[in-house]
Amino acid sequence: MITGQPIDRRDGRQKVTGAATYAAEFAIPATVHAVLVQSTIAAGQIAGFDLAVAQGMPGVLAIITPDNAPKLSTKGGVPQAITQPALQDLEVIYNGQHVAIVVAETLERAQAAAAAVKLRYTEGEAQTTMEGALDQAYVPKNFRNGQRKPDSSRGDPAGSFAAAPVRIRATYTTPNEHHNPMEPHATIAAWDGDRLTVWTSTQGISGAQATLAGMFGIEKANVRVICPFVGGGFGSKGSTWPPATLAAMAARVVKRPVKLVLSRAQMFTSNGFRPMTVQKIAIGVANDGTLLSVRHDGISQMSMPKLGEFVEPVALATEMLYACPNLAVTHRLVGVNQGLPTYMRAPGEAPGVFAIESAMDEVAVALKMDPIVLRLKNYAETDPHENLPFSSKRLRECYEQGAAEFGWARRTLEPRSMRDGDWLVGMGMATSTYPTNQSPASARIRLMANGNVVVQSGTQDLGTGTYTVMAQLAADEFGLPIERVRVELGDSRLPSAPVSGGSQTVASVGSAVLAACKLARDHAIAMAISDAGDRWAGAKPADFHLENGAVVGPPGRMTLGEMMARRNVESVDVQGDAKPPGKDDKTHSLHAFGAQFAEVRVDSLTGEIRVSRLVGVFDGGRVLNAKTAHSQLIGGMTFGVGMALLEETLVDEATGRIVNANISEYVVPVNADIPVITAKLLEADDRVANPVGAKGLGELPMVGMAAAIANAVFHATGIRVRDLPIRLDDMLA
Amino acid sequence: MEGFTLAQPRSLDDALAAGPQAGAKYIAGGTDLMQLAKDNVETPHHLIDIEGLLPDTISTATDGSLQLGALARMVEVATHADVRSSWPALSEALLLSASPQIRNMGTVGGNLLQRTRCGYFRDVGFSCNKRSPGSGCPAIPGESRGLGVLGVSDHCIATHPSDMPVALMAMDASLQLVSPGGGTRLVPFAEFYRLPGSTPEIETNLLPGELIVAVVVPRSASARRSRYVKVRDRASFEFAVVSAAVALEVTDGTVRNVRIAMGGVAPRPWRLSQVEAALQGRPATPESFQEAASLAGEGAVTTKDNAFKVKLMERAILRGLQLASA
C-alpha cells in the first residue's frame, strides 16, 4: 500500500526552491498594479475625495472610488458569507473598509499614489467594541446556512441545574484573532472581452468562480480561476473577499491585467478574522461527577449586518461532547463597526471547546476529581444530540494512550503542587472533537496509453498535502508506483470540488477520486474483456485488476497501450462523483476525537508562561500519509499554543482601528515557544464515515489545545484564567 | 513610501555636510528606518549611507574601557569574548534582541536610535503627538499594555524599545558624538535621551546632523557581575514587556555598588536610583533585595492596561539581583 506511507510532499522541492508559482508570481504580460485605499474612520459617510495630487503622480492609470466604480451585482446569488460588494456606496461601516483602488504602472507608484489619496468624511456614531453592546445581542438570521436553529435544548436544563448539588457558573472570553497565513491574499485578473481569468490565492476556486460570475453578471463558464499553490489560508481564503473582486474590477477599468497583493497590515482588514466571543457556561453536577445539566450561551462579534453574516458556532461541540440528559445552547451576535468575521481554523470548536473544557476542569477541581476520570464518567457512547451512533469513536483509547504517553499519573491533584526551581509546573488536559464533513465533489481520471494516470479535480492544495495524498490513493487503485500518477488541481476548468475548509478535502475529494478510479478501472476492464474475445470469454470483471498500466486477468494481461492503440486514442477520461448521504439518510454521527495534554511552566516571579511538553492522541480515521498527517497535527497544536497564550488583535475603542496590524506586535509562537510535540493517531479506518475512511485532521488538533493549556496554567498556579490569551499579567496576583 | 535619493559619501566630512539638510536622514543597517519609511511614518527624502564612515570595531582602551564603534553590528558586540566576560548584561541584552537576521544587520548606533514600537506611532492612520506634534495621543486612553509608566507625559507614553541601551544605562556609559563642522563631544549616556514633556517628537539631545561615533563603557566590578532580565510573552523575537539590567558588586556579603536600569517602562532606559540607594551598603540577602525592589514603582503613572508593570518591575529587579548575586 502506498496510501498511508509517510512519503514526502510531492510539491516540497518546488516550494523550497521557489519553483512553485503562487498567484502573484504568474508572469502575465502587460500587468499593472493595484493598491487598495482604506477608510480611517469606523462609521460615517465619505464626503469627498481629494484626488488631484494622486492623479498627477507618475504612472497612475486610474483611481476607482465609489463615485466612478462599475456597479457590481448581488442578484446572481453570491454563495458566500460576505454578500456586500465593495465600492458601491459612500457609507463607511468599519475602519479599514476598502474605499478606493489606485492602479499604476508599477507597484511602488501605485503605493505612493494610494498614500496620496485624501478623503473627507462626515463622521457618524460608531460602536466599535462588543463589550459595550452586549445588551444588544440578537439572534442570527442564517445560522449554519439555515440548516439548523441557533438554539437547542434537551431535557430540563434549568430545573436540573437548580437541583444539582454542585454548580459551576463562569464566563469565558476569546479575542479577535487573525489568520496571518504566510502568503498574503493575491490576485491577478485579466479580461478578454466578457471572459475573466483570475490567478488568485484561495481555499475555494469553485466559490471564487461563482462569486466573480455573480458580481460581474457573467456566466460561470466565462470565469476561470487558477490556483496551483496556496501559502496557507486557515480560513481567511475560504470566501472570496473584496480584494479579488476589486482586482477584477480594476482590470476591467484599465483594460489591462491587474495584480493586487495585500500588505500584511491590509490582511487585518480585508479577509475576515475569528470574532471575539463571550461564553457563559453553567454546569450542574452530582457529587460523583455525573453531569446533570449543561448550559452554554455563546455570543460572538459581528460586523454591521450589511456585510453579510458570520456566527462563531461555539456551542455545537458542547451538544455532543458528553452524555448529559439536560442541556441548552444558544448563539447570539453583537454587531459592531468592524469588518465581517469569518472561519478561522476550527471555527466554533476552538473557542467553544476552550470554554466547555475549561469549565469541565473547574468541575473536576470543585469535586477534587481527576479530570480524565470526570470525562470518562460522562463518556457519550452515542451522540446525545443527534441520537445516533457514532460512525466510530475511540476517545477512550485517546485518553488512555495520551495519559500514558504524557505521564499523567505523575500529576499531583492540588494546584501549585509541582515545582522545578523557579518554575511552577502544571499539567492539564482537554478533550478535542471536530465534525467529519463532506461535500459533493467530482474528480476525473485520465488513463494514459503509457499506463500512467492523471488525477484531476478542481480542488486546491492549501499546503496540507492534497497533491500528495490524492496521488497515493490513485496509485493504489491502479497498482502503480506513485511516480506514474500525476495530480492536477487548482483550475476551475477541472471537475468541481468544494472549498478546502472544515477539514473536508480528503473526505470529499478523496471519495470522488476513489469513485473515479473505480469507474476508470471498470471501464478499462470492460475494454479488455471486449478486446480479448475468446481468451477471457465468460470472465467476470471481479476477476481482474489493474497493475502497472495493464489489466491483469485470469490468466494473462493486456496493456492499456494496446487497447488505446486499437481505438486510436491516447487517453481515456472517466469522471467520478461523490456526495455525502442526505440529511434524512444519515445513519451515524460523524466526528473525530482526541485527547490533548499540556505541561506548562510559569515563572514564579515574572509570571512568564512557557509550554514545556505537548501530547495529543487523536482518533481521526484513516491516515493517508503519515507524514503530512503528522504535520497537520503539530501545526494545529502550535496554532493552539498561539491561541492560548499569545494571539489577540487589539482594536482601538475610540476609532475602531486595529493597533497591532503587523506580525511584530500580533505575536504568534516562534520555534522557541514550541517544545517537542508528541502527536499520535490511532490506527483507524472509518468507512462508515466516508469511502476514504478518514475523519479530517486539519482542525482537530487545535480544538483542545487552549483548554489543555489553560487547565495546566491553573494546575501550576491556582489561577484560573477565563479570558484568552493567558498572559503573564494574569499571573502576577 | 515616498521617493528618496541615496547618497554614499566618500568621507565622514561629506556625510556630515549633508546631514543637516531638510529631509536628510542617516542610514546604517536600515532595519528600523526602512520599515518606518515603508509605512510612511518617516518620510526621508535624502538617505545618507554611513557604511564605512564610522568605526565598526570593538576594542578596549588603555584605561580598560570598552569602545563600541557606532557601526559595530549587534551580533558582533553580543558575541565578543571581552564583552561576554566583563560586561555580560550587554551581551545578554543584545542576544535577547530581535532575531539573528536583524542582529546581523542592526548596528549599535541604529539600535540606540530605534523609534518606539507604539502601535499608534507606527500607523499613520492614527493621530500621534510624536509623529505629528499636536495631533493628540490616542494611546493613553487606548491600547496601552506595552507603553510606559515612568517619565511619561500627558502628550506621550511611548517607551524606548531597545534592549542594549538598558544595559548601557546600568554601566555609566557615555557616547562619543561628532557634529557637522567636525566638533566632537562626549555625552554621558544618562543625558542623551530626552523625556517627552510637551515635545515628544524630540527624543535625544543630538544636534542637527550630529552622528554617534562610538559608545564608551567603563570597566567596573559591578559591570562584571551584571545581568540582563528580559520579560516577554513569547520566548524569542519579541520586545520586552519589562526588562531589567542589574550591575552588582558585593563584597563580604554587602552591596558595595549597584546599578539598576529598566526597559519597557519609560521613554528612555530608566535608572532606578531609589532602589539602588536602598541597596547600597546593605547585606546582599533576599530580604533586602525584596525591600529595595518594592520601591521600583515609585512615581509610576499607569493606564488601565499597563498597571501590572509596577509589580512586574519589582519582580524583574528581584530576578536580576538574584542572578547577579548568585
Ligand SMILES: Cc1cc2nc3c(=O)[nH]c(=O)nc-3n(C[C@H](O)[C@H](O)[C@H](O)COP(=O)(O)OP(=O)(O)OC[C@H]3O[C@@H](n4cnc5c(N)ncnc54)[C@H](O)[C@@H]3O)c2cc1C
Ligand atoms: C521585528 C523586529 C524585532 C526587533 N526586536 C528588537 C528587540 O527585541 N530588541 C531591540 O533592542 N531591538 C529590536 N529590534 C530593532 C533592531 O535592533 C533595530 O532595528 C536595529 O538595532 C537598528 O539598527 P540599524 O543599524 O538597522 O538602524 P537604522 O534603521 O539604519 O537606523 C535607525 C535610526 O538611527 C539613525 N542612525 C543610525 N546610525 C546612526 C549614527 N551612527 N549616528 C546617528 N544616527 C544614526 C538613523 O538615521 C535612523 O534614524 C527589532 C526590529 C525588528 C524589525
